[in-house]
Amino acid sequence: MASVGSRRKRAKLNWSGQSSGAGEELVRPEALQLTRKYLRETGNETARGLASSSDAELLQRLGAFGDDGLLTNAARLLFAGNGHSVIEYRFRGGHKELRPDGELSALEQLTLVLDAVRDNNPEVQMPDRVEERTVPALSELAAREAVVNGVVHRDWVATHATEVEQEHRFGALRVRSPGGFVRGFGEYNIFSRSPFPRNPELMKLLEPLGLVENRGAGVGRMVTELIGNGQPAPTFREVEDSSVEVLLGGRPPDPAWRFWITELGWPRELEDHRLLLLLRRVADHRWIDVRTAARITHTPELLAGPLLKRLRTIEVSGGPLLVPVTGVPPESPEVWTLSQPVREGMTELYDRLKLAMPGRDRQTVARSYVQSRGRLSTTELGSILGISAAGAIPLIQKLERTGVVQPAWAHRKGRGFHYVLKDPVSGGG
Template identity: 35%
Template structure:
C-alpha cells in the first residue's frame, strides 16, 4: 500500500527555503534548521585552512557524511544536508560524484540507507543536496544510533528510538493485549482504586467505587471481552515490567536518605505508596490569622500528586529505567524516562492540547480521578504553586531523554495569600492566566501582549483578550491591574499592578524601587516599546516626574538612550533606545 502526501513536501520546502537564504547571502550558521544542515565538504582543508582541489571521490567525506545522513534518517521526519558551503557562508562547492557518494553511504550504513543525492547549481557554485526520509528501523553508523536534537546529532538507545517511532505511528501500546487476565488482578490495586475514587467525591466516582472488582476494571476499558487485560490494565492492576517508581527522601541536599519507596507490583500500588510517603514528608506550615487557609503544606499536595502521576502515565514504559522522585527539603523533582512528544515543549506545555503517549492508560487514570482527561495536568500544577506564592513548576527535557519536573516549595507567601483573598471574582485563585500575570508583574513591573504571550503560552489575540479580562478583576473594589500612563494613542496598551495591589505585595514589589533594578526595568521598557517618556517612567517606577527625568538623563549619558527629537522641547518629548533588546 502506498500513501500520497497532500500538499508540498515539508522537507523539500525547508531545503528550498535554506537555499534561497544562502543565495541571498545568509551564512548557514544563522539559518540551519532542525531538518536541514549545511556543511562544506570534509577533507578539503589543507594546512592553515586553505581549500584544496576537489575530486569525484573523497573517502573521508563519505565516512563523515554517512554518519550525518544516518543521524538525519533516524530523526522524525528525516532530513537533508546541503554540501559545499562553509559555516561562514563561503561557497566552496564540491566535485563529488553523486552516484559514487550515494553508493558509498549505502555501503557504510551496511546497506540500510539509500540517500537521494542531487546536484544543485548556486550561481556558479556546484553543490550537492543529500536527502533522506525517516527510517523505518534505526540505522547504525559505527555501531551507534544517533538522531538530531536541535542542530546536533546525539546518541539514543534503541528502546527510546522504537518507542518514539511507535508513538508517531499512532499505535497505543497501552491498548494492546497483555499476557494477563482478570484472574491476575491484584485485590490491593482494586482497593487503592476505590480509595482514590471515594476521595474524589463526585457521584460518578462514587458509583464506580461501589462496583465489583471485575466490573470496575471493565468500566475502565482496560480489559477485552475474553477477560484479557490490556497493557494499561496489566500495569495498573498486576505489575510493571520493572520498578516503575523510585522515591527517595532527604531532609537537605546531599544528606542521608530518611525514606525510600522502591518496588514493583501494580502501578496503582506504587503511586499510592509514593503518594503517602511524599505527604508524610511534606511540612505543615501554619498561616497567620486573617486567612481562610489556616494550615498549608510546604508543597501543594495536589501539585505533588500531579507531578508523580504525570511521571507515571506520560513516561516511556518501553524503558526499564524507573521514574525517580527526589524529595529534598521542600523541593520535589520527578524525572521520567522518555522525552516530550507530539510537539509539546516547555514553551507550550501549559496550553498545548493533550498528546498522551499512551491514551488508554491516560484515560484509565483520568477515570480513577488521578489524571486530567483534557490535558496533562501542568496547568493545575502551575495554579496550585502560584496561588500560594511559589514559582511555577520548572519543566525541562534532559539528556536520555528524560522529562524533569521540579516543584520548589517553602513557606507560603503571605502577601500573595492576602491579594488572592481580597480579589474578586473569587475565581482569581484558580485562574492560571491571572496568576501568571500577577507573578510576572510582581517581578518585572509591566506587561503587554508581546511580553504576556510567552508567559501565558497563548497566541497574541488570545493573550490580548486575557489581559482585558484580568483588567476587569478587582482587589477590595479597586482594579487588580491598570493601564500604564503615558503610552501614546495608537500604541499597544501595557499594564502594571494597581497601587492597591502593589501595597498588598509590598515586599515583592520592593525590588523595583532599588535604583539598579529601576534602571533595568526602564531600559527593558524602552527596548521593547521603542521609546520611553518621563510620564511612563514615573508611572512604572513610582518616581516623581523630575526624578524620572533625571533617571532618563543618566541613561542617556551612559549611552543607552538618545533624545527622540533634537529640540528636546514641547509636550510628548521622549527618548529612544540606542542598544537593541538583548
C-alpha cells in the same frame, strides 16, 4: 540516523490500550484494595458503589479489558506491574530513598511515592498575623499532579523508572519521566496547548480514582496551585536521555498574595491559569504588554491579546484592575500597569503582614521595562511606579550610570525625550 528521542516520539501512542496478552489472574489483590480505597475517598456516590463491586466487575467497569477479554497494557501495568521499579523517590536533606519492589503493581508503587512526598513536605512558619501557624511548603495537589503525570504521560517503551526528587528546603519537587515531549509539546507552549495524553487508557483507569482528570487539566491545576500560593509557576524542559523534567516550588508560600487575590474576590477570569500567570507577572514587574503576555502564557501574540483584554476587564471595588501606562508612544503597543487603588491596597496588605511585596524594587522594575521595550521615559516609569516624573529621574540616572541606558539624543531636551537601551542585544525581560 534518527535519535532515540525522535524514535520514541514516533512510537505508537495507543500502547496503553493494546492487549497485554495477560488475564485477570495476574491482578494483585493489593492493587484492587488500593483501587477501592481511592474510589471511596473521592466522595462520589457512583465511585463508592463501584468500590463495593466484585473484582471482575470492578475491572470490567473501569475498562481494564480489551476486545480480546484480556487486560490492556495499561491495566496490567497499573494492577499487576511489569516486573520493574517504575518510579523511584529521593529526599535530599533527609537522606531518604525509596525504590519500590518491582513485584508491586504500578498503582502500589505510585501510592508509596505519593505518601512519601506528602509526609516529607516540610511545614513553613507563617507570619504572626496569619491565622495558620504553619502551612505545607508545597501544595499537596500540585505535588500529586506532578508525580502522577510523571507516570501517566511517560514513555512505557523505556524501562527505566520515573525519578522523583524532593528538597528539604521549601519542599522543591523535581520529577523526571522517560520519553520526550509528545506531539508538538515543548517547554515554551505547554501552558496553552490542548492536552494530548500519551497513554489515554492509563488516564481513563486513574480518572475514577481521583488521581487524574480525563480532560487533561493537570498542568493548569499545577499552575493555579503554585501561582495562587505566590510561588513560581512549574517549569518543564526536555533533558538528556529524552526525559521530561518538571520542577515545582523552591520558594516559600506567600500568604499575603493569597489574601490579596481573595480580597479581589477570586474573579472568575482567574479560573484560567493563564490569566493568573499574567496577574502575577504584573505584580512582579508592575507592567505588561502583549509581547510579554504571549511569552508568559506560551501563546502567539494574536491569542495573547484577548487574554490580556480579559485580565483588563476585571474590576476591583468598582474600578479597573489595570490602567494604561502613560507616556507610551502612540505607534508602540500599549502597556498596562496596576491601578493606583489596587497598588495601594496591595502595599497596605504586605506592610500589615510585614512581608516583602513583589515589584517593590523600583530599580528592577525600571530595568525590566527598558530591557523589554528598548526605551524608557520618566513619564512611563512614573506611571508604572505611581510616582512623579521628577521622582523617576534618579532611578533612570542610576541605570545610565551602570551602563544600562543612554539618552535618545545628546542634548537631553525636548518633547518626547527618553532613554534607550544601551546594548539592545542584552534586552529581554
